Amino acid sequence: DDGAAKPPATGVGGSTPQPQPQPAPGRGTTTRPIQRLTALTLTPRTLRAGKPATLTLRLTAPANVKVTIARRKGRRWTTTGTTTKTASAAGILTIKLPAKALRTRGTHRLTVTAGTTTAKRTFRVK
16 A cells, blocks of 8 residues: 555445544544633622622633623623733632622622633622
C-alpha cells in the first residue's frame, strides 16, 4: 500500500457505501474549554440590605472574573452592580461586593464569569 487516497468503491447498483464511523479523538485532542470556576460562596449567610458581602471563588486556572449583581423586579432582572477582577493564578479569589449593589431587600442573582465558565446563584437580601 502506497498510502495514497483511493476513490470510494461503488456498491451493487452503483450506490456509494456509507462512511464508517471514525474513532473518538485521543485524550490530548480535546477542545472543551477549561473549567475555571469550581466553587462559589457568599458570606455572611444572611445578607442584610445595605451591608457589604464577600464572594469567595475557587479557580482552577488564571482568569478574568466578572461579577454581575441583579435584583428581581417582577419577571425581569435589573443590574445593580458589576465588578471585575483578574486572578493571575489558580486558587481562592475573594471579591468584596459593594453594599450599594445590595441596598434593596428582595431576591438577587449573582452571575459570575471566569474565563469561559459561568455560574449563577440566586439569594435573598433581608
